[in-house]
Amino acid sequence: MTRQQLIAESLRQSRMLLMRYAKGFDDSNLVIQAEHVPNHFAWTMGHLALVLNRAAERLDGKPLPESDFIKADGTGGGNGKFDSESVSINSSPKPDARLYPGFARCVEIFSVAVDRCALAFECATDAQLDAPSPYGQTEVPTWTLGMRMVFHNGNHAGQLADLRRVVKLGSIFA
Secondary structure, three states: OOHHHHHHHHHHHHHHHHHHHHOOOOOOOOOOOEOOEOOOHHHHHHHHHHHHHHHHHHHHOOOOOOOOEEOOOOOOOEOOEEEHHHHOOOOOOOOOHHHOOOHHHHHHHHHHHHHHHHHHHHHOOHHHHHOEEEEOOEEEEHHHHHHHHHHHHHHHHHHHHHHHHHOOOOOOOO
């Protein structure tokens, strides 16, 4: 297995593991929030999709898909799309479900972003993977972005697990 394949498969597996925590969320509660628990389901799906697409963009050169994101102005999305500014880092989830896609569309956008990111890493050359890429306040080899995306998905899976606990959605293992 090449490192391209390993990163791609790790990304796909992170989707499967995170989606276990979607159990119990639907259109009626996708923006439910709880005190001391950051984010809600819809924001999380949009945020993850945004970050995954941005990582893929470094390899495939394609911008955010217009089918999934509207022009960013920070006021919120809706109509089946996310506003990239409303789900970016340091943004605050809004309690109005109309500003986000519905549950099924949130999941679809996230899933498509995972596929795009996995494919970008799978098709990357060794030179592309070894090239430096900006990340936050530093620069890292591009291949490490794939592993960071897996970790990022896991971090937000933990937030969903915490949210599920607080709003009494029960264990995913029940």
